[in-house]
Amino acid sequence: MTPQIDLSADGFSAGTSPGVSLGEQLRRIRKAHGATQVALGLGVGVSTATISMWENGRRHPTGKHMAAVREFFGVLANISPIGAGSLGYDEFMIESRESIAKFVGTSADKIRIMIEI
Incomplete structure (x- = not known):
């Protein structure tokens, strides 16, 4: 079942459970859609290393990249x-x-x- 994550214009919101980081939400929705870090990186226009850093909380996606993530998963900004x-x-x-x-x-x-x- 796909996690109920809000891909609203300001980014991911904690729609899965309280205290879930943006990176963990990104990982969950990526896996729920069967996408690899490579596929998401290609779709968003960043490296696999960048996707990994987002998911591990070492970096955060810019607004432009969040819009690309939303588009990748088929959700309009x-x-x-x-x-x-x-x-x-x-x-x-x-x-x-x-x-x-x-x-x-x-x-x-x-x-x-x-x-x-």
């Missing part, structure tokens, strides 16, 4: 978690589909999103 002030369901799905299509290099009409509850 301008979409807040569902709730007050967020996009409606339809807008959320349209923007998510467009973001995923851009990331994988195809058109949005070829992207299907399935939600399992």
Whole structure:
């Protein structure tokens, strides 16, 4: 099961449990998505060593890199978690589909999103 981590515009928030570091949250979401440090580094435009330093708390990603991390995991920076002030369901799905299509290099009409509850 994917950890419930808030990839909001200001970075990761402690959505997994109190006191979980940004680096640990990044590691958890990366592993939950089956991504390696190499793949995340390539997707974000940094070295594997940088990803390792982020995950171990020796360095922190810049705002630009956090935006790239959000895009890598298919979460738009301008979409807040569902709730007050967020996009409606339809807008959320349209923007998510467009973001995923851009990331994988195809058109949005070829992207299907399935939600399992």
